[in-house]
Amino acid sequence: MTNFEHEISIKGRMVNVPAIRVGDSIVVVKGRALKVAEIFDEYWLEKRHLPDPLRVIEEIRNAGQVPDLFTFSQRVPDTEPRYDFPMEWSNYAVIPLSTCDHWLKKQVSSMTKRNIQSSGKRGVEVRVCAFDDDYVRGIMSIYNETAIRQGRKFWHYGKDFASVQRENGTYAERSLFLAAFFEGQMIGYMKIVLDENTAAIMQILSKMEYYDKRPNNALMAAGVRECCSREIKHLLYEKYVYEGKPDSSLTEYKKSNGFIRIDVPQYFVPLTARGSLALRLGLNRSQKDKLPYWLTSRLVALRTKWYEHRMEKR
Numbered sequence: 001m002t003n004f005e006h007e008i009s010i011k012g013r014m015v016n017v018p019a020i021r022v023g024d025s026i027v028v029v030k031g032r033a034l035k036v037a038e039i040f041d042e043y044w045l046e047k048r049h050l051p052d053p054l055r056v057i058e059e060i061r062n063a064g065q066v067p068d069l070f071t072f073s074q075r076v077p078d079t080e081p082r083y084d085f086p087m088e089w090s091n092y093a094v095i096p097l098s099t100c101d102h103w104l105k106k107q108v109s110s111m112t113k114r115n116i117q118s119s120g121k122r123g124v125e126v127r128v129c130a131f132d133d134d135y136v137r138g139i140m141s142i143y144n145e146t147a148i149r150q151g152r153k154f155w156h157y158g159k160d161f162a163s164v165q166r167e168n169g170t171y172a173e174r175s176l177f178l179a180a181f182f183e184g185q186m187i188g189y190m191k192i193v194l195d196e197n198t199a200a201i202m203q204i205l206s207k208m209e210y211y212d213k214r215p216n217n218a219l220m221a222a223g224v225r226e227c228c229s230r231e232i233k234h235l236l237y238e239k240y241v242y243e244g245k246p247d248s249s250l251t252e253y254k255k256s257n258g259f260i261r262i263d264v265p266q267y268f269v270p271l272t273a274r275g276s277l278a279l280r281l282g283l284n285r286s287q288k289d290k291l292p293y294w295l296t297s298r299l300v301a302l303r304t305k306w307y308e309h310r311m312e313k314r
Contacts, residue, residue: 003064006040009167012155022059025051027070034278035067037271043238044171044202046195047075053083057269068275069284073266076198076234081265086279090266093240093251093259097233100225107258112217119218124187124210126222129179131172136165138179138186145207150249168203178222180206180215188215192223192235199227200236220257 006019006028018029019040026040037060039051053072060070074082076094081087097103104113129135143156143164156164171193180188188206192199201223206215227235240261241251268284270276278284 020063022051022056029067037067037070044193066271068272070269074264076262079264085267085269087265087267089263091240091261091263093237093254094262095235095258097228100228103224103258109256112256115214115217116221119214122213123182124213124215124218125181126218129177131177140164142207176226180219188219190219190223198234199232
């Protein structure tokens with residue numbers, strides 16, 4: 001076990017945080033007033049390479065500077081609690097997969113099915129690509145289309161080639177890189193990280209200029225087809241509900257594409273007296289989750305107007 005600093009991305013910026021090496025895994029520590037430890041990239045690691053959480057807890061307790069909490073989650077489809085630690089339910093967006101034909105006929109909405117069909121008719125072609133310089137430049141052209149997405153500053157806007165290559169090249173040896181093309185131009189891309197029986201979408205993004213051609217629907221259909229051909233049983237796409245927003249556009253998009261909500265246990269292990277107190281007070285949760293939806297929706301609308309106003313002044 002060694003203590004050092006490890007680089008992570010927080011809101012699009014690369015920062016160094018304290019870290020502890022446990023076997024082949026890295027445990028990072030985030031936060032100032034409340035220091036929370038977690039396995040770095042836990043969501044993206046292969047399940048067979050995830051460290052035993054009991055060993056991690058023991059190693060952290062022996063670290064020089066003990067964090068206040070250690071948090072870890074079980075993995076889809078393992079939904080039955082297995083550990084006797086304080087826990088909460090963490091939700092994920094998941095497509096249970098059998099065949100692509102079943103997904104298209106039984107799981108997606110009728111509108112999504114029409115969008116997939118119309119995308120092909122409108123000239124969109126999706127291909128599995130190599131992660132090479134052309135692919136990276138294609139991603140950059142999508143990133144640099146606009147500085148504002150979904151009402152907030154777009155973190156990836158203006159990034160240089162080396163940064164885009166490094167950030168999108170993680171887990172490349174077990175990833176699928178897909179791209180949507182229109183008239184020879186890359187207008188959307190999708191990265192899927194594969195595990196033994198599951199896969200997770202790391203990114204799906206397309207140019208807003210070509211929204212009417214539904215490249216995201218075409219990418220999703222191609223992604224499902226590729227996963228089914230590899231006998232993947234569950235395709236994940238991060239959370240199903242974000243920050244208590246059950247009717248967000250992203251949740252609706254996932255629902256229409258056949259994703260369902262699956263809850264898995266997330267554990268919070270107090271390692272200090274401060275950690276125990278924080279857990280009793282609910283300080284382990286994001287404070288945004290405690291705000292009523294009527295307030296958060298208005299705050300999001302105000303944020304959107306503020307960013308739009310800033311862009312108009314440039």
